[in-house]
Amino acid sequence: MSAAKKKKTKIVKTIKIDVDKCNGCRACEVICSAFHAEPRYSSDNPARSRIRVIRDPLADIYVPVFAGEYTASECAGRNTYTIDGKEYEECAFCRASCPSRDVFKEPDSDLPLKCDLCESDPTLEEPMCVQWCLADALIFEEREEEVEEEEAVDEMDVGLEALANKHGWHKVADAVARMSKKA
Amino acid sequence: MRYAETGFNLEVDLTRGSIERVPTDPRLTELHLGGLGTNAKIFWDRVPPETEPFSEENLLVFGTGILTGTPAPGCNRTVLSTISPQTRLFAYSMMGGFWAPELKHSGYDKLIVRGKSPELVYLWIQDDTVEIRDASHYRGLGTLETAELLRQELNEPHAQVASIGLAGENRVFYASVEQGRSSASRLGVGAVMGDKNLKAIAVRGSKDINIARPAEFIGLCNDALKFIKHRNANPIPGVMPILAGLGSPQEMAIHDEKWHTENFAWGNARVRRKGFWTDEIRELWTNTMETMRTRLLSCHNCPMKCGAAISVDTRLCSYMMKCFSKLTYTMGAFSNLEFGLKIAQKATEHGVDSFTAPQTMAFAIELYEAGILTDKDMPGMPTDSEGRFFWLLDRIVRREGIGDILANGTHWAAQEIGNGAEEYAHNNIKKHEQLPLKLGMLNPIYFLMYSTGEKINITQIEGNFPQAPFPTREQREAFVADWPQVPNEKLKQHFLDWELRGENSIPHYPSAEATCDIVEWQEMMHYIDDATGMCAGLSSFPLKPPFHIHNLPALISAGTGLDLDEAGLTHLTRRNRNLVRANNLRRGMTRSDEKPPADHWKKRFPELEENLMDTYYAFKGWNRDGVPTRETLHALDLDYVYEDFIERGILKEEETVGASGKASAEGSAS
Ligand code: SF4
Ligand code: SF4
Ligand code: SF4
Numbered sequence: 001m002s003a004a005k006k007k008k009t010k011i012v013k014t015i016k017i018d019v020d021k022c023n024g025c026r027a028c029e030v031i032c033s034a035f036h037a038e039p040r041y042s043s044d045n046p047a048r049s050r051i052r053v054i055r056d057p058l059a060d061i062y063v064p065v066f067a068g069e070y071t072a073s074e075c076a077g078r079n080t081y082t083i084d085g086k087e088y089e090e091c092a093f094c095r096a097s098c099p100s101r102d103v104f105k106e107p108d109s110d111l112p113l114k115c116d117l118c119e120s121d122p123t124l125e126e127p128m129c130v131q132w133c134l135a136d137a138l139i140f141e142e143r144e145e146e147v148e149e150e151e152a153v154d155e156m157d158v159g160l161e162a163l164a165n166k167h168g169w170h171k172v173a174d175a176v177a178r179m180s181k182k183a
Numbered sequence: 184m185r186y187a188e189t190g191f192n193l194e195v196d197l198t199r200g201s202i203e204r205v206p207t208d209p210r211l212t213e214l215h216l217g218g219l220g221t222n223a224k225i226f227w228d229r230v231p232p233e234t235e236p237f238s239e240e241n242l243l244v245f246g247t248g249i250l251t252g253t254p255a256p257g258c259n260r261t262v263l264s265t266i267s268p269q270t271r272l273f274a275y276s277m278m279g280g281f282w283a284p285e286l287k288h289s290g291y292d293k294l295i296v297r298g299k300s301p302e303l304v305y306l307w308i309q310d311d312t313v314e315i316r317d318a319s320h321y322r323g324l325g326t327l328e329t330a331e332l333l334r335q336e337l338n339e340p341h342a343q344v345a346s347i348g349l350a351g352e353n354r355v356f357y358a359s360v361e362q363g364r365s366s367a368s369r370l371g372v373g374a375v376m377g378d379k380n381l382k383a384i385a386v387r388g389s390k391d392i393n394i395a396r397p398a399e400f401i402g403l404c405n406d407a408l409k410f411i412k413h414r415n416a417n418p419i420p421g422v423m424p425i426l427a428g429l430g431s432p433q434e435m436a437i438h439d440e441k442w443h444t445e446n447f448a449w450g451n452a453r454v455r456r457k458g459f460w461t462d463e464i465r466e467l468w469t470n471t472m473e474t475m476r477t478r479l480l481s482c483h484n485c486p487m488k489c490g491a492a493i494s495v496d497t498r499l500c501s502y503m504m505k506c507f508s509k510l511t512y513t514m515g516a517f518s519n520l521e522f523g524l525k526i527a528q529k530a531t532e533h534g535v536d537s538f539t540a541p542q543t544m545a546f547a548i549e550l551y552e553a554g555i556l557t558d559k560d561m562p563g564m565p566t567d568s569e570g571r572f573f574w575l576l577d578r579i580v581r582r583e584g585i586g587d588i589l590a591n592g593t594h595w596a597a598q599e600i601g602n603g604a605e606e607y608a609h610n611n612i613k614k615h616e617q618l619p620l621k622l623g624m625l626n627p628i629y630f631l632m633y634s635t636g637e638k639i640n641i642t643q644i645e646g647n648f649p650q651a652p653f654p655t656r657e658q659r660e661a662f663v664a665d666w667p668q669v670p671n672e673k674l675k676q677h678f679l680d681w682e683l684r685g686e687n688s689i690p691h692y693p694s695a696e697a698t699c700d701i702v703e704w705q706e707m708m709h710y711i712d713d714a715t716g717m718c719a720g721l722s723s724f725p726l727k728p729p730f731h732i733h734n735l736p737a738l739i740s741a742g743t744g745l746d747l748d749e750a751g752l753t754h755l756t757r758r759n760r761n762l763v764r765a766n767n768l769r770r771g772m773t774r775s776d777e778k779p780p781a782d783h784w785k786k787r788f789p790e791l792e793e794n795l796m797d798t799y800y801a802f803k804g805w806n807r808d809g810v811p812t813r814e815t816l817h818a819l820d821l822d823y824v825y826e827d828f829i830e831r832g833i834l835k836e837e838e839t840v841g842a843s844g845k846a847s848a849e850g851s852a853s
Contacts (some may be wrong), residue, residue, distance in 0.1 A: 041397035
């Protein structure tokens with residue numbers, strides 16, 4: 001990537017998460033998975049959700065976490081945070097689709113999942129998880145910000161990389177070659 | 184493809200150690216939907232009436248509702264069915280929480296457990312992988328403790344666990360199945376689980392649940408959420424706070440307990456304490472709740488937050504509480520809220536029903552005070568009420584000494600103790616302990632609901648019709664003006680004309696006929712919820728709920744692809760209701776069992792009550808003994824029940840409906 005990045009204004013979409021207001025209902029997981037089903041809403045499955053509530057009821061821990069980037073290897077060391085007397089694993093706040101845990105992955109293929117803020121046409125007024133969180137633990141905000149331009153990483157690149165990490169580039173290339181012959 | 188349901192049941196035989204994934208007949212879904220409906224069918228087909236509660240032949244069924252696990256808000260119920268050790272009838276117990284959706288996402292509509300394991304075991308269900316595993320290291324542990332250790336053992340923080348405690352292991356007749364946020368407490372389902380030597384069931388699912396008509400279905404869900412927001416912002420005026428909102432009664436959120444503490448009975452369901460709710464008590468109890476309650480908690484996919492995390496030790500959440508268990512121990516022991524929240528933690532870990540357990544302990548203390556139980560029976564019992572309750576709870580869940588007798592509930596304990604103890608087991612219907620409520624004037628609606636409710640629990644039949652008349656006609660008109668939930672105009676009129684005093688007041692108003700309409704509506708709504716897996720808190724229980732007879736058929740149809748209209752759904756619930764009853768009739772239930780606790784009302788009217796029963800039975804299409812007639816059963820596609828009834832002599836061929844032999848509304852769509 002070049003050092004001189006261009007500046008431009010863009011709308012930054014934020015979801016503010018208030019863990020104290022979360023009642024652990026998992027409505028966000030249900031509706032996210034349903035929204036992303038093909039065709040839309042044709043099924044639901046929290047295991048496919050791009051938001052997961054990290055719950056430890058007996059420790060009174062409820063952290064809604066949005067799926068972020070895919071990572072091929074887990075963190076070397078893991079820290080804990082104590083906040084208000086509650087001990088959280090660092091992973092409780094981490095958005096990565098990571099080999100150390102089974103969230104943010106398609107259950108059958110293990111392909112990584114990432115929150116796309118319910119990108120759709122027409123654009124939703126608010127992302128679905130926010131709409132379905134009646135507890136107001138998830139609040140949607142848009143604001144303008146100056147940012148450096150960056151090339152978006154293609155979704156297919158991420159998926160391919162994940163497959164390669166699981167099976168090796170060789171096998172993936174083989175499979176692609178095989179399948180494109182059939183097509 | 185099957186929609187909303189998976190089309191498979193999981194059959195586990197603990198005697199043989201076998202596990203089977205069995206496809207279900209889609210025709211049964213059309214006839215009964217799911218949940219209680221299909222559970223009742225399984226019992227009819229597979230559990231003959233001679234079956235003993237504690238036997239290999241008794242089944243323990245964990246049924247999900249047809250909409251459980253779909254995006255429909257509040258559809259999270261597990262309906263547990265078995266033969267109850269306490270009533271010896273077909274038992275209904277139910278829990279919310281997170282377990283049923285997880286089971287369905289694993290690919291099963293029901294878990295059916297039969298047989299008995301030789302050793303204590305647990306079940307681990309993870310999609311297609313199901314194992315029976317050794318649980319000997321969990322023996323004697325609490326329900327939440329077990330769940331926690333199991334998740335660690337499995338390294339599955341997302342697994343949902345239903346488990347029993349000491350009470351279930353020791354087959355206490357009112358042992359519960361606990362599941363963190365929720366529990367199935369009534370009628371001893373935990374005892375049957377213990378008898379099967381099944382300590383826990385951990386489940387984790389990652390399969391899709393399919394929706395037949397997605398856009399329509401989500402549209403209806405979104406409408407419901409919008410309505411819930413509206414209702415949360417607009418409580419119903421003129422009724423006490425606890426009845427003004429949606430959800431299960433908001434016991435965890437609301438501090439004002441004047442109504443419960445002054446109208447419900449304390450101790451062994453006898454003592455009314457008028458004037459109890461002073462400013463001082465209000466302040467003390469509010470403070471207790473504010474300091475011990477750390478968070479309000481919902482069930483799966485529901486915004487209502489009817490439960491709470493309660494801290495009684497150094498942990499921020501020592502256990503989770505819901506509903507009226509907040510007050511049952513407190514009032515049973517004539518104590519305060521702090522005691523109630525503390526003992527409920529122990530009771531939850533041991534896994535007992537929070538209606539029956541405190542009632543039984545208060546019963547024991549009354550017997551002791553009356554000299555029927557003596558120091559010989561209660562060696563070492565503390566002298567203070569709180570200490571006695573802790574002492575008794577411990578004896579009961581271990582079945583030690585007097586605890587072994589009390590573990591069978593007040594009815595059976597009284598039989599065993601004798602010496603006049605029967606008089607003290609006064610708050611039961613069909614041998615099962617009820618809400619501690621003692622009132623003055625007989626209420627015909629409640630009379631029928633208490634007497635005939637097949638689930639033997641008033642909260643499982645009452646609901647959408649106001650519990651009492653509103654004082655002025657203006658208030659009633661305002662209430663009725665915005666009441667789309669009501670099935671027909673007739674019911675509005677019944678409410679409009681209902682007065683606090685005078686000719687149009689209880690016991691003679693509503694008339695027997697009007698009472699039948701009112702009971703029928705409320706009961707039907709519960710039977711819909713029991714089949715869909717919808718929480719009563721969003722449908723059959725509160726006033727003016729988001730889900731009702733005019734939108735549920737569309738929701739069920741869009742979810743399942745079935746073509747149900749109001750008449751069809753009404754007819755289907757009647758089928759389910761009659762099949763549940765048929766199971767009980769076959770086990771020997773008769774008209775003489777159908778009555779409220781003798782002292783529930785001070786003022787009783789034998790003639791009126793007989794007339795109510797006759798009218799209701801006829802209305803339901805039952806004969807004078809409460810047995811559905813041939814025509815009724817035929818109209819409900821239950822001819823096989825008729826044949827069985829004839830064979831067993833429960834029906835004679837020529838019998839007709841009711842006392843007067845009139846044809847009834849039952850079986851024909853209204
Ligand atoms: S919908 Fe809201 S309250 Fe419910 S689990 Fe998600 S973040 Fe928490
Ligand atoms: S914003 Fe949309 S994609 Fe992201 S977690 Fe919420 S529902 Fe899922
Ligand atoms: S209304 Fe209350 S009890 Fe019912 S599902 Fe919702 S949170 Fe659970």
